[in-house]
Amino acid sequence: MNATTIVAGEEISGTWFRGWGPWFAAVVAVAFSGIAIALGYSGQLNLLDAREGLAVVVRMSIGVGALLVVLSMADSISGMRDRSTLEPLLLTPITGRSLLGGKLLAAGSGWVVVFLISLPYLYVIGDGLGTIALAVGLSVVLGALLATTFGAGAAVLSIRSRTNLQTLGVGLLGLALLAIPLLLPASVLRNPIGELLVRADPMSAAQHLIGALIVDEATLASEVSWFLSPVLAALITSWLLWKSARFIELEPGI
Amino acid sequence: MRTFLVLAAPLVLLAIAAPASAQTVDIAVSPLEISTEIGAEHLLAVSITNRGSEPTGPLVAHLVVIDPSGGASADAEDWTGELNRPLTSLGAGESISLDWDIKPIIRGDFIALITVASVDDASLDPASSPAVYFMVTQPTLLVSGATVPVSIAVPLIILAIGWWMLRTERKRVEELVGVYPNPPVSRAIDR
Numbered sequence: 001m002n003a004t005t006i007v008a009g010e011e012i013s014g015t016w017f018r019g020w021g022p023w024f025a026a027v028v029a030v031a032f033s034g035i036a037i038a039l040g041y042s043g044q045l046n047l048l049d050a051r052e053g054l055a056v057v058v059r060m061s062i063g064v065g066a067l068l069v070v071l072s073m074a075d076s077i078s079g080m081r082d083r084s085t086l087e088p089l090l091l092t093p094i095t096g097r098s099l100l101g102g103k104l105l106a107a108g109s110g111w112v113v114v115f116l117i118s119l120p121y122l123y124v125i126g127d128g129l130g131t132i133a134l135a136v137g138l139s140v141v142l143g144a145l146l147a148t149t150f151g152a153g154a155a156v157l158s159i160r161s162r163t164n165l166q167t168l169g170v171g172l173l174g175l176a177l178l179a180i181p182l183l184l185p186a187s188v189l190r191n192p193i194g195e196l197l198v199r200a201d202p203m204s205a206a207q208h209l210i211g212a213l214i215v216d217e218a219t220l221a222s223e224v225s226w227f228l229s230p231v232l233a234a235l236i237t238s239w240l241l242w243k244s245a246r247f248i249e250l251e252p253g254i
Numbered sequence: 255m256r257t258f259l260v261l262a263a264p265l266v267l268l269a270i271a272a273p274a275s276a277q278t279v280d281i282a283v284s285p286l287e288i289s290t291e292i293g294a295e296h297l298l299a300v301s302i303t304n305r306g307s308e309p310t311g312p313l314v315a316h317l318v319v320i321d322p323s324g325g326a327s328a329d330a331e332d333w334t335g336e337l338n339r340p341l342t343s344l345g346a347g348e349s350i351s352l353d354w355d356i357k358p359i360i361r362g363d364f365i366a367l368i369t370v371a372s373v374d375d376a377s378l379d380p381a382s383s384p385a386v387y388f389m390v391t392q393p394t395l396l397v398s399g400a401t402v403p404v405s406i407a408v409p410l411i412i413l414a415i416g417w418w419m420l421r422t423e424r425k426r427v428e429e430l431v432g433v434y435p436n437p438p439v440s441r442a443i444d445r
Contacts, residue, residue: 013423017419017420022413025412025416026409030409033406033408036401036405120408121404123404
């Protein structure tokens with residue numbers, strides 16, 4: 001068993017067997033249940049509403065998964081600095097890359113759990129629509145890409161930050177900034193600059209893909225270019241993490 | 255008989271005096287009645303024929319959706335991806351066939367028509383197809399019988415799994431520590 005697997009196993013055990021993981025999962029399940037029941041009892045529901053409901057569950061699964069990964073990875077190094085547990089760890093023969101690889105895998109388990117919880121809800125909300133497989137596929141692909149992007153990005157911040165509060169603040173601010181293009185009026189998004197903004201932002205591009213493929217029933221071939229920024233963002237942040245994790249300092253400077 | 259002639263004569267005169275119809279384009283459409291559900295796709299087979307003796311010039315075919323009750327919005331652009339279909343000029347006696355994808359998006363009874371007009375010849379009267387009657391019902395798709403049981407069962411199952419996992423872990427720690435159900439490790443260290 002290599003060091004990455006050992007770290008991942010310990011972290012997963014700490015979160016899901018000894019920590020807050022199961023209670024968080026139950027809260028997520030209650031939120032999904034609320035959406036499913038609200039949709040199921042909507043008297044004037046039409047097909048469009050049903051597809052919107054399916055898209056909401058996919059968006060929620062991806063969004064909550066990404067948030068969970070950011071919170072976990074923000075704590076990965078700067079949290080240990082705050083708790084004074086980093087120094088003994090740096091004295092062990094484990095490399096920074098193995099340590100952060102293991103922590104990233106463990107943080108990814110949060111997204112996997114949220115995705116698994118969403119499956120029965122996707123089934124009941126999408127019953128009869130014929131788009132369940134598409135919704136599951138999008139949830140897996142976009143969820144994995146965004147979890148990697150935000151997890152690796154938060155880990156890089158965590159390596160460079162002096163305090164965990166700093167990492168969390170910058171990480172959550174970044175997440176909020178990436179959500180801003182989604183709030184722009186539709187008329188802005190139709191002009192070339194607005195479209196470029198949404199295309200360049202991996203989170204907005206993912207949201208667009210979910211809406212276009214599930215709600216508007218666009219073809220995958222016509223929308224495939226929207227995968228570019230989520231894929232690039234995952235690759236770039238992973239490369240940054242690979243570079244940054246080479247040396248983990250006890251007292252870093254940004 | 256005399257009464258009939260008196261009544262019929264003005265009508266005959268009117269018919270003779272009226273200008274000959276300039277409508278030279280015939281539109282046939284099939285089927286003429288469609289009972290369907292919201293979201294189901296249907297193909298209308300449309301055949302457009304030039305009955306005149308001259309070429310028509312460029313034409314455009316357009317889908318119209320009418321809500322006879324006036325109670326619902328029937329925007330034809332929501333029913334099809336191709337509201338207008340540009341057509342090339344039809345020679346005398348020539349026909350063209352089109353398949354028109356239509357997907358009703360709201361419940362109710364609607365009338366759909368295909369109209370054809372000349373793009374640049376004002377003397378050619380627009381033509382209209384026979385009416386196609388859509389009877390659209392709401393599919394019983396969303397209120398799945400499993401919604402409520404799943405919505406109740408999933409959180410309960412997760413809580414049960416979480417409780418079991420924490421209990422198992424606590425037992426494992428107790429076995430490792432040996433004696434105490436909640437080992438007062440910190441207090442022991444303090445002393």
